[in-house]
Amino acid sequence: MNKQLKVLFIGTYVPKECGIATFTSDLLNSVSGENNDVHCEVIALSDPSETYNYPEEVVFQIQKEKLEDYYLAADYINQSDADIVCLQHEFGLYGGNAGDYIFALLSGINKPVITTMHTVIREPELEYRVSTEKLIRYSEKLVVMSQTAVDMLKDVYKAPEDKIEIIFHGVPDYPFNNCSKYKKMLNLKGSPLVLTFGLLSKNKGIESVLEALPDVVNQYPDLIYLVLGATHPMVKKTQGEAYRQYLKNKVSELGLENNVVFHDKFVEKEELCNYILASDIYVSPYLSREQIVSGALTYAMGMGKAIVSTPYWYAQEMLSDNRGLLIDFGDTDGFKKSLSYLIENPEECDNMRKKAYDFGRKMTWKNVGKKYNTVFGKALMNYNTYPGIQNRFYFLPIQLPEVKLDHLKLLTDDVGIIQHTNLGVPARRYGYSTDDIGRALVALTKLIDNPQKVEEFRKIITTYMSFLEHAQTDTGHFHNFMSYQREFLDEKGSEDTLGRAIYGLGHVISCSYLSRNIRTLAHTLVSKSGPEMENLDSPRAKAYAMCGLYEILRAGIDIDEFESVFNSCRDVVKPIDTLVDRDYFESIFISHADSLVDLYEANHKEDWNWFEPTVTYSNAKLSESLLLAYNYTKNRTYREIGLATLDFLTEIQWNCDFFDTVGNQGWYSYNGEKPLFDQQPIEAGYLTQAYISAYEIVREEKYLELAKYSFEYFLGRNRLRTVMYDYSTGAVCDGLNSDGMNCNQGAEPVICFLMALSSLNEHTNKAFSTILQSRVSDGISDEALEKRKSLLSVKAE
Template identity: 50%
Template sequence: MKEKIRFSGLHPEMDIVYLATSVPRKCGIATFTKDLADSISDEVGGLPYRVTALSESTNGYDYPPQVTFEIRKNEIRDYARAAEYLNGSSAQVVSLQHEFGIFGGEAGKYLGVLLSYLRKPLVTTCHTIIKNPAKEYRESFERVIEFSDRLVAMSPTGVEILRTIYGVPENKIVLIHHGVPDVPFVDSNFYKDQFGVEGRTVLLTFGLLSPNKGIETALDSMPAVVERHPEVIYIVLGATHPEVRRHSGEEYRLSLERKVRDLGLGNHVVFHNRYVDLQELIEYICSCDIYVTPYLAKEQITSGTLAYAMGAGKAIISTPYWYAEDMLSDHRGIIVDFGDTKGLSDALVNLIEDPVMRNKMRKKAYEFGRLMIWREVARRYVELFQEVLKEREHREVREVWQARMFPQATLPDIKLDHLLALSDDLGLIQHAAFGIPDRDHGYSADDVARGLAVLMTYYNQVKSPAILPTVRTYMSFLKHAQTDTGHFHNFMSYDRRFLDQEGSDDTLGRVIWGLGTVVRWGPNQRLRHLAQNLMEKALPKLELVESPRGKAYAILGFHHLLDRFAGASRFRWLLEKFADDLATHYKAHRTTYWHWFEDILTYGNAKLPEALFRAYQDTGKEEFLEVAVESLDFLTQTQWNGVYFELIGNEGWYPKNGEKATFGQQPVDAGYLVEAYIAAYQVTGKDEYLDSAQYAFEWFLGRNRLNEALYDFADGAVADGIDSSGISANQGAESVICFLMALIGMSEFRSQRLMASQPESPEITTSLNLTRYAAAH
């Protein structure tokens, strides 16, 4: 098993990217996103986060470092590029803040381009939900629903609309309230002197100013209130909405100021035309006695301003938009009808004159607001993200899985490009970051040995002299890696320093496997003799091997050596001893339902039964065959779900009496399965093993849980696995080696079968041109 390389310092279980507008843009979604992201970061121990930001300004914004990607609102290509960028990132979850106005295209349809390409888990917070949408808005929002793992509604009405109007299943909807700052329940008089309103009854409305805020209604109600209570002052806090200012300048604000003059309210209404920071906003809210939201539109599913006022425990009067009806029920506030000037003035007077009722209302609002403070909201989101990630691990996808590839009548051409790109004049670099050799992690004898096995198997088929310089390089590395005791160092840094005294049993076994292929198929006697000498020098250490996998790898090396030197009695004795040991391991751990060599299934599992099939070929011992068949069938039963192989993940493995890990699936297991099934067919002649070999191979090509190919047809690179965040961006040596071993094995076997069925055809050779083979077949 290879070390799992990550290219981010983020916690693997809570690596979040927010898709939204971002500060410093003056936008409610941007503010919400920052507050949410900061709160979640605090909840998970201060981990950093990233934002993919929607931008309108052609010059962009002076974004904070959290913004790592920008989408220009009206550039459709940016949406596709953003999806590609997110897919290539280490993000575990994408948190989408959805509101129609912030995305480009008709009704925001450009967002659908991004979502259709996105391969990350998606949690969408619905800031806008339209009950009776126009066709284009409905279609746009239904695309968001389709691609979201969860939809967050911020009110019960939002939940109900999603369920009844859009047909969203209840288990896909989560109610999480709009977050609010955690502020103390204090007397408003404590803050009034900061704003020069001490001794006055303060009414407040805040937020970006636009015609739908209903400020006119509040102003028209003020004369009757002032007549009874001349100490009243109404503060309208907030800059004009950028969209309003872009199209109409300050025309709307000036019309309100004219209305104030016309109503004679100059001493009772104050406009603060600016965008205040959070601390100043909290102080304004705390200074008010009554908060007013006189909005004009019924279909407002959320309101951050109302939420903030509730969180601060304010007495609230509002018009009956959806969010207000939900939040102010149970006497947490007062509702007056849209445009009802008299109703609003009466409600204000009653609240001013009845401090008992006002304080009771404040307490109810504050108690409910405790559910909405950012700490609690962040905790709910963290739980939701973890739930979605866990669900992805255990989601049953067989019934909805659809192949994205055609059945493989042919196999891909064998491309050694990536393997050779990882090879230099010293050996084989073991890791690759996004396909580029990663020198930071140096070399390993594990990979060099298995790379040698690939090249020798390939050479046996095509006799290509072009690969021989690389073969000599690999042999030179292994000779240098062998210690005086006969064992082998495993890890070497890029500056040519060995990093260990000697490798593990598995390292020794893998080297013997690779050297055995050289003894069997080496292009000249000198190489074959060197491989033989290295194997013989390792004999004292081989006799001490305890690891079952180390023994299995070594058996394969012995099997290759014995094919050329059947009389090599010491190696034959060791092969039979190791096979006996494996059979003994199997009997010790086997139960009625658990047919395996250990009490846990981990990595490289199929090499154990494969080794016993080869041992049976060399010894004829029936016990080896029985254990090989039963254990391989158990592996199949454990991992084949009827549609694709669900390999055992390295994020927990599969212990006896435990749960099988889903993610961290590795190419090594798919590749080894292919080789084991080919060995099983060669020994038993059962066609079912050929089918299994094909399906296991197709795991690389997209027959897998994510329905995505790990193999890159362009350069022959292979992704390092299937993680909860998607296909790994890394393409290391082990992955391409195991793919090539499987591909070469499949192609050689098909060619041999074809030759057997059409021995007279001059067109059929052992060539790896499988297109020609397919046509002939």
């Protein structure tokens, strides 16, 4: 390779006392030591209770049960210069159901993944089958350590054969020698010295060996059986030392106190190797057949030990051709006979040792490192052969989805919109809200682009207007929440509620396709709200109100066209002396714009271009309102701050792959950490609207591109790679949580989706109108015109 290969390992890592941690460390050293052109780093798995002084190659840590860490690790990998990821996989290593948290990481990275599978299950329960099949899909190559594992991957999981590579578990490279040197070094006795080592747990089957020993030690009283290793940390956490104490009790019962020694400690690799080299016989009495690899057995073979083992899958394959003795699980008599045979037949024992040692030369870490580097090279070649492989959004539609109001209509009854659902079914106990009604009027009026649409939307818009008329208080404010029993639950809603009502009413007033009666009623409600609008403090309430007032101002509406209707029905509308004029609306509009400027000047810093010390909710609406203020007044301060804050929202949320919007688990404060969840679709909808407004005002192409990407958030371009939009009904899921998508489909997400979609459609229609106007002068045919129109549709890249 012409440049240094950079490999990022994922797994547990030393100094954690764990077999896979040791394996990962040895593999890293073998890969980098075999070739100076390879640079290795590690993402280490830890538990919350653990604190380790990791070596410098550990560049990132994941807390096993913290899903958010897996997403953050994916971001780290994508931003790193790593060429390839080498994942160590065992189900218990990762959090979630059958270790499925790891897929939050694997689904989000754009690097080839080589997975070393330390466990393969022949008869998996459903969750383990699903997890294994997903692992196969996400991996460029699968490394297993035995032919048995290869056969299971192909037969049970239908893994493609060209994805699978056999690379044996590595072993240190020691010369073949006798044991006396190392016994003396460690001050060990035993003739013979029988060894079992590894983290202690019930599946080790050590009691089977103990029960076999009395008859053997009667004949060979100098025999020592050394059980080396600490209790497995997870076993110790849940069961304490119950298994070790059980074994010690059995030793006492059998009268073996002088022949059995427990070394209760986790030994580092060099010391472990010395113990193995000092032993005469290694015993591997596992109780489970489904053991696809054993580092302990591999080490014993590589150092030329005589081996007695139960016939778990790995042992059956490794000890074939007389490289060891196999006896049945729990066969006490078999252990007794096998140990006696090896002691009584030293020549046969020595031949067995040599065969194991010779086979072990294939498994030295030097050879393992070479083979992994070869697999890395093949994986990179295959991965780079397909330029589109990193595009995870190929499934996005070529054109915008069609407008579907099925779900909105499902939520709408003769009162208003039911706020929430239970898995898509309207949940009546939550009642209705003015917040939803105001925004729904924005979405619907923006969708009315010709007179034919009016009849389609007339009933639903009339229902929503009826709700707002009923919700307005005597002071001009609005109640927000109404129960399903049609009782208002508050004296008045929040300031945001008032702003959202004005937002919707402004769009009704400016929609020339609607009847004059409906528009007059809307003007009446807004006029009555004037004093309340003047006294708003909430920045978002001001922004909402400005967006509604902008619609009235830009349309150049003269109250003369409404006064005749208003005067004719003054006796039936809520008391109001007169409709307010344009100048009054304009004064409120500019006053609010100026106050947002003041807020920005008070809070922004060199690296924090925002109105407040914290980025919270409905954020893009603040930026958009100032852009609209610029478009109306041409005050460049509004433009500069509107663009600066919108660009800031882009900077903190767009990662060049998808929008990672600020979650509401604590919000995002200056010098704080941005929460990843719970992400609300309203943020993506408002971003889309703001980007479209920015593009139409300043004509910078980047805003049109960003509008595409923010809208695609609904369609799967998000952190969870999950489609939130239901193409069949028009429903939208409520949000993205740390444990997956919130499958409820309430009013707010579908309304915000429709607002975003209507903004994009409106932009496309404007662009098409421009083409249409130049049709005659350009001589464009009908066929060419349709092609040009289709090109204006928002597409996935």
